[in-house]
Amino acid sequence: MSLPATLRSQIEAILGDPIRKVELLAQSFGSRLDRLYTSQGRFALKWASRPLPLAMAAEAHGLRTLAQAGVLAIPEVLAVVDPAPADGYAFLLTNWLDGGNVRVDMAVLGEQLAQLHRISAPAYGFDHDNYIGGNPQYNTWMQEWPHFFVERRLRPQMELAAQQGYLPTTRRHKLDRLLARVEDLLAGVERQPALLHGDLWGGNVIPVDPQGRPGLIDPAVYFGDREAELAFTELFGGFGPVFYQAYQRTWPLPPGYAERRDLYNLYHLLNHLNLFGAGYAFQVDQIIQRYAG
Template sequence: MNTVKLTKILGEEPLSMSSVGGGCIADSQIIATRSGKKYFLKQGFSNGMFEKEANGLRELASADVIRVPEVIHTSKDCLIIEYIKNGSKKKDFFEYFGHKLALLHQRTAEGYGFFEDNFIGSTPQINLASEEEKNNWPLFYWNKRILYQFRLAEKNGYADKTLTSLISKLESVLEDILSAGAEPPALLHGDLWGGNYMVDESGSPVLIDPAVYYGHREADLAMTKLFGGFSEDFYRAYQQTYPLKAGASEREPAYLLYHVLNHLNLFGSGYYGQAIQLLRKLTKK
């Protein structure tokens, strides 16, 4: 983005722009202005991804529970948000984080899904649902999450006989698995792993890079465990604030499966074995 356009958006001239490493999708930069303010710029795509991310950040911010970067500007090909300086975790960081996530999940909607589709990583995430799906979590989760990812796996050449057979068996049991934990649609970050939160100057959590929708809160918690999990203090505080229904651990593989299938489609066959393992656990085969 050129200096003239940035000046018009920010209301002052940029003094410097420095690239930020660590991201695997967007080109990210920190903008410093003459007044001393800083902003975070993401660009590099023109598929509407940044507009979807902005809407997700706004939805999370509207709950007024966990800090989220303020959206300054968004367009089809860029996103400018509040720059938040990295800090160090305060002593009770994970306890505080777990408590706050539990409060976030108490923000509910009338139906499952979201007012628009968005992205999970760089994969489209389908949130627009039929009236039946809006009121039926197992149906929504099957159609918009598992089946959608499986169809992508077919296109990408990963759906061999074993994966196809297990997915077919899962379809026949998924409703029974998920129905036992029925709850109202909760506001979800959607992609909550260690890389999608940061620590601010006060040592508190900040949610970034969301894939927001309204779904079952156990789906958010499952994602936190995909790459080793958060501190035990996090889960203990969550449970104390908003206890999970019985059987949550048995439903967890179903929620992990969505993300593992997505990683299979994004990053390749290294995730195939994990997908098969989860499917066998769910189908007892």
């Protein structure tokens, strides 16, 4: 695969080195991810001519925020251009993190994620909106977590589902009942805003050295309840007992987490419903039925 000539020239000027090879890794939500090879090493380039609005800039800011925390290995942002010039491309250029063909040390990941979650803020949210997959994620600050979870997480996905025809009358009515109960369902928990990766599934965790030290990529950063992050790690297969034991040793979760876990995952399942279609409707309905009362 090759890069457009104008983009190649831009990247080579930034790196000060010719690109020897371009390897396509993925394409999603209008953007393409390439691995670049130069005499200096390898780099990751995400680019698009018509990307989601300010998606590259939002991802770059999320990466820098996680890197500033100084806990986990995070790709270094070398350059970001967003929005795209009229005759060019939006792009995000980072160094390439790769520990080779080794397993991530899940105990270290558990410990370090708990340390990351210790980084707090005065409220829930973030200083800009970003994306969760290909859908907007709204992060305007709010003081109370249950209100934030309803107004910034569940309700926008619910409205998008309605626009796309995924919210028949019965599902809508049950979701309305559930939203009215969220404050009670999440009550009685001692919590604080925690710095979250925001999209923490297995594909966004990589080894960065031969010892399997963990690194994180593709964030959807915000300050939220750490239980929401742990819940998502369990949605698609889980990270394994070593990870959860290490996290709990480092910073135990409040009692009752298991009862709240599926409620938090409703956000991601609604997002998957909106992104990928009705195949996720059954899981959505199961959770709604459980919590709507």
